[in-house]
Amino acid sequence: MRNVPTIVQLAKRLGVAPSTVSRAYTNPGLLRTETVQRVMAAAAELGYVPNNHARALITGKSGVIGLIVPDIANPFFPPIIRHAQLAAEELGLSVFIADTDGDADREVTMIGRLSPQVDGLIIAASRLPEKSLTTIAQRMPTVLINRDVDKISRVLVSATEALAEGINHFVRGGHTRIAYVEGPPKSWSNMQRLTSVTQAMNSHGLDGIFLQAPAGTFTDGVDASAMVVESGATAVIAFDDVIAHGLMSGFRERGLRIPDDICILGCDDTLAITTFPSLSSITLDLAKAGRIAVEALRNTQPKRGVIEKRIELEGNLVLRGTTG
Amino acid sequence: MRNVPTIVQLAKRLGVAPSTVSRAYTNPGLLRTETVQRVMAAAAELGYVPNNHARALITGKSGVIGLIVPDIANPFFPPIIRHAQLAAEELGLSVFIADTDGDADREVTMIGRLSPQVDGLIIAASRLPEKSLTTIAQRMPTVLINRDVDKISRVLVSATEALAEGINHFVRGGHTRIAYVEGPPKSWSNMQRLTSVTQAMNSHGLDGIFLQAPAGTFTDGVDASAMVVESGATAVIAFDDVIAHGLMSGFRERGLRIPDDICILGCDDTLAITTFPSLSSITLDLAKAGRIAVEALRNTQPKRGVIEKRIELEGNLVLRGTTG
DNA sequence: TTGAAAGCGCTAACAG
DNA sequence: CTGTTAGCGCTTTCAA
Numbered sequence: 176m177r178n179v180p181t182i183v184q185l186a187k188r189l190g191v192a193p194s195t196v197s198r199a200y201t202n203p204g205l206l207r208t209e210t211v212q213r214v215m216a217a218a219a220e221l222g223y224v225p226n227n228h229a230r231a232l233i234t235g236k237s238g239v240i241g242l243i244v245p246d247i248a249n250p251f252f253p254p255i256i257r258h259a260q261l262a263a264e265e266l267g268l269s270v271f272i273a274d275t276d277g278d279a280d281r282e283v284t285m286i287g288r289l290s291p292q293v294d295g296l297i298i299a300a301s302r303l304p305e306k307s308l309t310t311i312a313q314r315m316p317t318v319l320i321n322r323d324v325d326k327i328s329r330v331l332v333s334a335t336e337a338l339a340e341g342i343n344h345f346v347r348g349g350h351t352r353i354a355y356v357e358g359p360p361k362s363w364s365n366m367q368r369l370t371s372v373t374q375a376m377n378s379h380g381l382d383g384i385f386l387q388a389p390a391g392t393f394t395d396g397v398d399a400s401a402m403v404v405e406s407g408a409t410a411v412i413a414f415d416d417v418i419a420h421g422l423m424s425g426f427r428e429r430g431l432r433i434p435d436d437i438c439i440l441g442c443d444d445t446l447a448i449t450t451f452p453s454l455s456s457i458t459l460d461l462a463k464a465g466r467i468a469v470e471a472l473r474n475t476q477p478k479r480g481v482i483e484k485r486i487e488l489e490g491n492l493v494l495r496g497t498t499g
Numbered sequence: 500m501r502n503v504p505t506i507v508q509l510a511k512r513l514g515v516a517p518s519t520v521s522r523a524y525t526n527p528g529l530l531r532t533e534t535v536q537r538v539m540a541a542a543a544e545l546g547y548v549p550n551n552h553a554r555a556l557i558t559g560k561s562g563v564i565g566l567i568v569p570d571i572a573n574p575f576f577p578p579i580i581r582h583a584q585l586a587a588e589e590l591g592l593s594v595f596i597a598d599t600d601g602d603a604d605r606e607v608t609m610i611g612r613l614s615p616q617v618d619g620l621i622i623a624a625s626r627l628p629e630k631s632l633t634t635i636a637q638r639m640p641t642v643l644i645n646r647d648v649d650k651i652s653r654v655l656v657s658a659t660e661a662l663a664e665g666i667n668h669f670v671r672g673g674h675t676r677i678a679y680v681e682g683p684p685k686s687w688s689n690m691q692r693l694t695s696v697t698q699a700m701n702s703h704g705l706d707g708i709f710l711q712a713p714a715g716t717f718t719d720g721v722d723a724s725a726m727v728v729e730s731g732a733t734a735v736i737a738f739d740d741v742i743a744h745g746l747m748s749g750f751r752e753r754g755l756r757i758p759d760d761i762c763i764l765g766c767d768d769t770l771a772i773t774t775f776p777s778l779s780s781i782t783l784d785l786a787k788a789g790r791i792a793v794e795a796l797r798n799t800q801p802k803r804g805v806i807e808k809r810i811e812l813e814g815n816l817v818l819r820g821t822t823g
Numbered sequence: 824t825t826g827a828a829a830g831c832g833c834t835a836a837c838a839g
Numbered sequence: 840c841t842g843t844t845a846g847c848g849c850t851t852t853c854a855a
Contacts, residue, residue: 179615181832192842197834207840224615228561229832231552233847248577257571257598269616272596274581291503291548292593393773420773427775449717449744451751451775505848516826521850531824553848557831 180221189217200225239269240472241289243298245277245359249391250445251415251461255299255320258465266473268294277359279303290315295472298322302361316475318468322363323485328471330486332464334368334442337457337492339375341412341440344492346379348499350410350438354384356399356422358391358414365414368442372412384408388418396421397428404429409437410498416441416456423450423497434499444493452496459490504545513541524549563593564796565613567622569601569686573715574769575739575785579623579644582789590797592618601683603627610635619796622646626685640799642792646687647809652795654810656788658692658766661781661816663699665736665764668816670703672823674734674762678708680723680746682715682738689738692766696736708732712742720745721752728753733761734822740765740780747774747821758823768817776820783814 186193191210198205199214206214217223231237242259244252256272263270271293273285279302289296295316301308305324311317312327319329345353355372358365369385376383384406388395396418403411403422413419419441423433431437433452441456448454471484510517515534522529523538530538541547555561566583568576580596587594595617597609603626613620619640625632629648635641636651643653669677679696682689693709700707708730712719720742727735727746737743743765747757755761757776765780772778795808 182834183832193832194834194843195841198841201834205840210840226556226832227616228552228555229847230834231847232550232556232832232849233834235847237552247571247581248574250572253572253577256596260596260598264612269595269612271593272580272584274584288588288593292551424773424775449748451748506850507848517848518827518850519825522825525850529824534824550848553831554850555831556833556848557850559831 179226180223182223182225185214185217185221185223188221189213236294237292238267239271239293240469241271241273241286241293241296243273243275243282243285243289243296243301245275245282245300245302245362247272247274249417251443252299254461255465255468258462259297259469260465262466262469266469268469270469275302277302279361283307286311295475297468297472299468300362300364302359316472318472318475320464320468323367326483328475328484330464330467330471330488331367332364332459332461332488332490334364334457334459334490335371337490338368338371338412338442339378340492341455341457341498342372342375342379344494344498345410345438345440346381348410348438351381352384352406352408352410353381354386354403354406354408354411356386356388356396356403356411356413356418358388358418360387360389368414388414388421391415391418393417393421393424396423397425400425400429403437404431410440411437412440413442415443416446416454419454419456419497420446420450423454433497438499439497441497442490444490448495450497455495455498456493457490458493460488464488503550504547506547506549509538509541509545509547512545513537560618561616562591563595563617564793565595565597565610565617565620567597567599567606567609567613567620567625569599569606569624569626569683571596571598573741575767576623578785579789579792582786583621583793584789586790586793590793592793594793599626601626603685607631614639619799621792621796623792624686624688626683640796642796642799644788644792647691650807652799652808654788654791654795654812655691656688656783656785656812656814658688658781658783658814659695661814662692662695662736662766663702664816665779665781665822666696666699666703668818668822669734669762669764670705672734672762675705676708676730676732676734677705678710678727678730678732678735680710680712680720680727680735680737680742682712682742684711684713692738712738712745715739715742717741717745717748720747721749724749724753727761728755734764735761736764737766739767740770740778743778743780743821744770744774747778757821762823763821765821766814768814772819774821779819779822780817781814782817784812788812 182193186196199211203211260270275282297318299320301322386402388399400422441454444456444458506517510520523535527535584594599606621642623644625646710726712723724746765778768780768782
C-alpha cells in the first residue's frame with residue numbers, strides 16, 4: 176500500500192495530538208466518544224490505516240499467530256486451518272500456516288522461521304519430542320493440537336471411546352478376528368488410537384491383528400489390504416479414512432465384497448458418503464478444535480502463571496455402509 | 500520470542516557500529532568478507548535475529564505475500580498453496596493464506612484486511628469483477644491464478660486442449676450424446692472449460708448436453724447424475740474430479756455400470772486412482788502454478804513499467820478406468 | 824570499508 | 840480527557 180497518510184498527518188488535520196489518534200484505535204475508552212468518532216471519520220476520509228509494523232515494533236506484538244501442520248493436503252487439516260483462521264479473524268489476528276511434510280526436521284526449521292514473526296504458535300500433530308516442545312512452549316505461547324504434553328496447553332481430538340464402541344459393534348456382529356491398521360507411527364493420534372483399540376480388544380478377550388500404513392496414504396492402505404486379507408480378519412479398523420479408503424480399494428481389487436466379506440471402520444470422517452459403500456467412521460469436531468486452539472492461545476502466556484489447559488473433544492461413531 | 504538481543508547489543512559485543520551489523524544482513528557486499536563472517540558468528544552465538552517489524556517499518560516491505568483462495572479444503576488448492584509457500588521460503592518470504600468461501604464479498608474483505616500487511620497478493624480463482632481486480636492490481640503487486648485479466652500478471656492452468664482430446668476420444672469411441680456438468684458459474688475455469696467443450700462438440704457436429712453443479716461439491720455431482728441419466732448421455736465430462744466423483748456415486752446408485760453404461764471424464768486429477776474404476780481425468784501442474792505465481796509476483800511492480808505476464812500451463816489427458 | 828546520526832510510524836508513560 | 844516526550848530496532852544517507 177503506497178501513500179497512506181501517517182498518524183501525524185491525520186492528527187494535524189484534526190488539530191489533535193498523534194497520541195489521541197493512537198488512542199482512538201488502541202484504547203477508545205480513554206477518549207470522548209465524539210473524539211473517537213471524529214478521528215475515525217477523518218481516517219476513513221484520508222484513507223488512514225495504522226501501520227502494523229510500527230505498532231508491532233513498539234508493542235512487541237505482531238497480531239499474527241503461526242499454525243504448523245504436517246500436511247495441508249490431508250483432509251484432516253483444512254477444517255482446522257479454516258476455523259482457526261475464522262476465530263483469529265474475529266480477534267483481529269492473522270494466521271501464518273506452515274507445512275512440515277510430516278518431517279520433524281522441517282518442523283524445527285519452520286518453528287524457527289515462524290517464531291520471530293508471530294505472537295504464538297499452534298502446532299498440530301507435532302512429530303517433535305516432548306522435550307523440544309516444552310522448550311518451545313517456554314519461549315512463546317504455544318498450543319498443541321493432538322499432542323498431549325504436560326504443562327502445555329493442548330486440544331485433543333480423541334476417538335478413544337468411539338473406537339471402543341466400534342469394536343463392540345464388531346464383536347456384537349460376531350467378528351472375532353479384527354485388524355487395526357496403524358498410521359504415522361510418531362503421531363500422537365496413532366498412539367492414542369492404538370492404545371484404545373488394544374484395550375477394547377483385550378476387554379473382549381480378543382487378540383488384535385496389528386498392521387501398518389506408516390505414511391498414512393491411500394496407497395499405503397491399498398498395500399495394507401493384502402496383509403489384512405492374509406491375516407484372515409473379517410473386520411478392520413483403519414487409523415483414518417484415507418487409509419480406510421485405500422483398504423476398500425485393495426479389497427475390491429481382490430474381489431472381496433464390503434461389508435459381506437469384510438467390514439471396515441475408518442476414523443476422522445473426512446470421506447463420509449463419498450465412498451461406496453459409504454464409509455463408517457468416527458466424526459471429529461475439527462472445526463471446533465481449530466477455533467478452540469486459537470482461543471486457548473490467547474489465554475496462554477508463558478511464564479506468567481499460565482493456566483495451561485487440556486481440552487479433549489470426543490468423536491462420535493457413525494455407522495454407515497461399510498460395517499454391515 | 501522474548502529477550503532476543505538487538506542489533507545494538509550485537510554491535511557492542513563485536514565492537515562495531517550497528518550499521519555494520521545491519522549491512523552484514525542487507526548488503527554484505529559492502530563489507531569485508533571477514534567482517535560479515537564475524538557478525539554472523541556472533542549472531543548465531545547470541546541468538547540474534549533481525550526484527551522484522553523494525554525492518555519493515557523503515558523499508559516499507561514486510562516480506563510477506565498474501566495468497567487468497569476460495570476454498571482451502573478443495574483438493575485443487577493445497578498443492579498450489581504448498582508450492583507457493585515453498586517458493587516463497589526460498590526467497591525468504593512468508594505467505595498469508597486467506598479463504599474466501601468462494602464468496603465475492605468475503606474476497607473483498609479479505610483483500611482489504613491483507614493488503615496493508617503484505618508486499619503483494621496472489622489471488623486464485625477470483626470471483627471479483629475485472630474492474631475490481633484491475634483497481635487492486637494498481638495499488639499493489641498482484642498475480643492472478645486462473646483468471647485472465649488484461650494488464651495483470653496471471654498464471655492460467657488450462658485444460659482446453661486436453662478437454663478437446665477427451666471429447667475426440669469419446670467420439671472415436673462412438674459416443675454421440677455427451678454431457679458436460681458445469682462447476683461454479685462465476686469461475687474463470689468454468690467459463691474456459693465450457694467454451695472448450697462447446698467448441699470441441701461443435702467441431703464434431705454434436706449438440707452438447709449442458710448440466711449444472713453450481714457449488715462444485717460431491718453432493719452436487721450426485722444430484723447432477725439424475726439429469727445426466729435423464730438426458731440419455733452415454734459419456735459425461737465433469738468440471739472437476741470432485742463432481743465427477745459425485746456423478747460416479749450417483750450412477751452407481753442407479754445401477755449404471757461405469758464405463759459400460761456410461762463413461763466419465765473428470766478434470767484436475769485430484770482423485771486419480773482413489774475411485775473405482777479409477778477416474779480418467781486431466782492432470783494439471785498445480786505445484787508449478789503455485790511456484791510460478793510467487794516468482795511472477797516478485798517481478799511485478801505496479802506503475803513501474805511493469806512487465807505483466809500471462810503464463811499458461813496446459814493440462815494432460817490421462818485415460819484410466821472410467822472412459823473404457 | 825566502516826561509523827555517526829537521523830529518523831521510519833507508532834505507543835506509552837507522564838503531565839496537565 | 841488530551842498533549843508532550845521519548846524511544847521501539849532497524850536502515851540509510853553522509854562522512855570519514
